[in-house]
Amino acid sequence: xxxxxxxxxxxxxxxxxxxxxxxxxxxxxxxxxxxxxxxxxxxxxxxxxxxxxxxxxxxxxxxxxxxxxxxxxxxxxxxxxxxxxxxxxxxxxxxxxxxxxxxxxxxxxxxxxxxxxxxxxxxxxxxxxxxxxxxxxxxxxxxxxxxxxxxxxxxxxxxxxxxxxxxxxxxxxxxxxxxxxxxxxxxxxxxxxxxxxxxxxxxxxxxxxxxxxxxxxxxxxxxxxxxxxxxxxxxxxxxxxxxxxxxxxxxxxxxxxxxxxxxxxxxxxxxxxxxxxxxxxxxxxxxxxxxxxxxxxxxxxxxxxxxxxxxxxxxxxxxxxxxxxxxx
Amino acid sequence: xxxxxxxxxxxxxxxxxxxxxxxxxxxxxxxxxxxxxxxxxxxxxxxxxxxxxxxxxxxxxxxxxxxxxxxxxxxxxxxxxxxxxxxxxxxxxxxxxxxxxxxxxxxxxxxxxxxxxxxxxxxxxxxxxxxxxxxxxxxxxxxxxxxxxxxxxxxxxxxxxxxxxxxxxxxxxxxxxxxxxxxxxxxxxxxxxxxxxxxxxxxxxxxxxxxxxxxxxxxxxxxxxxxxxxxxxxxxxxxxxxxxxxxxxxxxx
Numbered sequence: 369x370x371x372x373x374x375x376x377x378x379x380x381x382x383x384x385x386x387x388x389x390x391x392x393x394x395x396x397x398x399x400x401x402x403x404x405x406x407x408x409x410x411x412x413x414x415x416x417x418x419x420x421x422x423x424x425x426x427x428x429x430x431x432x433x434x435x436x437x438x439x440x441x442x443x444x445x446x447x448x449x450x451x452x453x454x455x456x457x458x459x460x461x462x463x464x465x466x467x468x469x470x471x472x473x474x475x476x477x478x479x480x481x482x483x484x485x486x487x488x489x490x491x492x493x494x495x496x497x498x499x500x501x502x503x504x505x506x507x508x509x510x511x512x513x514x515x516x517x518x519x520x521x522x523x524x525x526x527x528x529x530x531x532x533x534x535x536x537x538x539x540x541x542x543x544x545x546x547x548x549x550x551x552x553x554x555x556x557x558x559x560x561x562x563x564x565x566x567x568x569x570x571x572x573x574x575x576x577x578x579x580x581x582x583x584x585x586x587x588x589x590x591x592x593x594x595x596x597x598x599x600x601x602x603x604x605x606x607x608x609x610x611x612x613x614x615x616x617x618x619x620x621x622x623x624x625x626x627x628x629x630x631x632x633x634x635x636x637x638x639x640x641x642x643x644x645x646x647x648x649x650x651x652x653x654x655x656x657x658x659x660x661x662x663x664x665x666x667x668x669x670x671x672x673x674x675x676x677x678x679x680x681x682x683x684x685x686x687x688x689x690x691x692x693x694x695x696x
Numbered sequence: 697x698x699x700x701x702x703x704x705x706x707x708x709x710x711x712x713x714x715x716x717x718x719x720x721x722x723x724x725x726x727x728x729x730x731x732x733x734x735x736x737x738x739x740x741x742x743x744x745x746x747x748x749x750x751x752x753x754x755x756x757x758x759x760x761x762x763x764x765x766x767x768x769x770x771x772x773x774x775x776x777x778x779x780x781x782x783x784x785x786x787x788x789x790x791x792x793x794x795x796x797x798x799x800x801x802x803x804x805x806x807x808x809x810x811x812x813x814x815x816x817x818x819x820x821x822x823x824x825x826x827x828x829x830x831x832x833x834x835x836x837x838x839x840x841x842x843x844x845x846x847x848x849x850x851x852x853x854x855x856x857x858x859x860x861x862x863x864x865x866x867x868x869x870x871x872x873x874x875x876x877x878x879x880x881x882x883x884x885x886x887x888x889x890x891x892x893x894x895x896x897x898x899x900x901x902x903x904x905x906x907x908x909x910x911x912x913x914x915x916x917x918x919x920x921x922x923x924x925x926x927x928x929x930x931x932x933x934x935x936x937x938x939x940x941x942x943x944x945x946x947x948x949x
Binding site for chain 2: 593636
């Protein structure tokens with residue numbers, strides 16, 4: 369399939385899923401109410417559609433797109449089909465930032481938790497970019513990522529440990545499980561700039577990813593400015609992941625599965641999986657959010673729980689089918 | 697004539713250990729130079745030092761008369777093509793796409809055409825569309841060799857280009873390097889088959905324990921004392937109707 373046709377197909381699927389996200393909700397709306405919502409956004413149906421459902425669907429699409437793109441970049445950079453946006457510790461870093469903000473009572477300030485999460489993600493990203501410039505082998509970067517991730521996880525656990533109130537603990541846990549419920553346009557507006565910057569860096573880095581498939585030394589003599597491209601890939605993926613976690617908490621599997629899902633159509637070239645993987649990630653998360661709303665449970669399911677529940681078996685299936693193309 | 701590659705008294709350390717000591721050698725355009733030595737002698741380090749991939753603790757490396765540290769990425773790529781010993785490929789891109797990566801700066805259509813020509817030269821035209829990870833190890837090695845040829849660089853450096861190839865493909869690979877030298881390229885190869893190296897190369901650089909032990913025409917470089925001291929072999933190169941061959945056995949301690 370040509371990449372244009374694949375991307376068009378994925379855009380159509382995404383639009384379909386977003387439309388589904390607008391149609392489905394706790395309060396069923398009639399056709400007349402939809403007409404009213406379009407005619408008068410300030411009406412009650414208009415409120416439901418434009419301030420509850422639409423930002424929620426768009427937030428899911430944006431977060432999923434960011435995770436899908438970051439996952440594709442990480443897999444290309446690290447030449448590893450198991451890499452995901454969290455592999456280098458950015459997600460855990462952002463989670464730590466959020467946990468700290470909640471424990472310190474900053475959550476009461478609108479956007480406080482989100483800003484703290486993004487700041488922590490940026491700090492982790494800066495550290496990783498510096499490490500990536502010094503250590504070129506993907507294995508080394510992965511090991512640093514595992515260490516960073518574990519350390520951030522340990523500090524988050526420490527916050528749980530020292531937290532005086534179970535309410536705080538519950539609040540942190542709930543945030544970390546990931547959700548786009550009650551996200552408004554201002555939440556999207558806050559993260560869209562770092563996401564756009566991250567996406568730009570990733571697109572710039574794309575031509576270096578295909579060269580890295582031959583290893584660091586061949587890439588170093590390929591004529592491409594590999595130092596800059598590698599830094600752009602790490603910084604770009606960190607920005608995307610950090611902003612995604614800041615907007616929706618920690619959501620697993622989307623960034624891992626999206627690149628694999630599109631590889632059959634997009635081919636093995638890691639540079640060419642970026643756009644379709646972003647689109648697939650967006651579609652996956654919108655679908656997961658619709659599922660989270662529709663599955664009848666006493667308490668609405670958390671998005672991170674749904675993606676893990678459905679994502680893990682889906683990923684196993686993709687892995688089963690793709691196993692042939694990744695053996696080294 | 698300006699040397700395509702020259703290394704001046706280069707020393708490389710890994711921690712406290714000197715893995716390359718005060719090594720100097722040059723390669724001229726049109727020349728095929730073989731770097732030979734036992735496992736762990738420092739052949740790959742010598743190549744990496746000459747290409748700016750290993751940091752020199754002293755000495756200097758030049759490409760076409762210019763200090764390698766003064767060249768940017770594009771400048772270096774215009775002067776040298778490198779085939780590392782490591783043949784791991786990350787993703788199963790089609791063979792032609794891997795070969796086309798040798799011409800990263802060219803427009804895609806030209807790069808593809810160059811890749812298909814190079815795949816034909818290495819005898820893999822029929823596998824151009826196949827994913828590299830679905831090829832055998834030897835076929836993959838030939839795809840990577842094709843990528844090196846696509847660079848069409850004035851200096852081609854290949855680390856063990858014959859490793860893992862069947863006898864016919866080994867001879868084909870070395871023939872291709874001779875063709876490249878005939879068009880004026882300087883060629884540097886590390887090889888383990890001393891007879892093959894002696895027949896193919898204009899000059900041999902013998903590396904032992906991080907030092908250049910001998911540098912000269914094959915018969916002058918691989919003398920019986922060098923064979924004994926560096927390789928632990930008792931024997932000599934012999935001129936036969938098929939060219940130089942090595943008649944040797946393991947030296948008894």
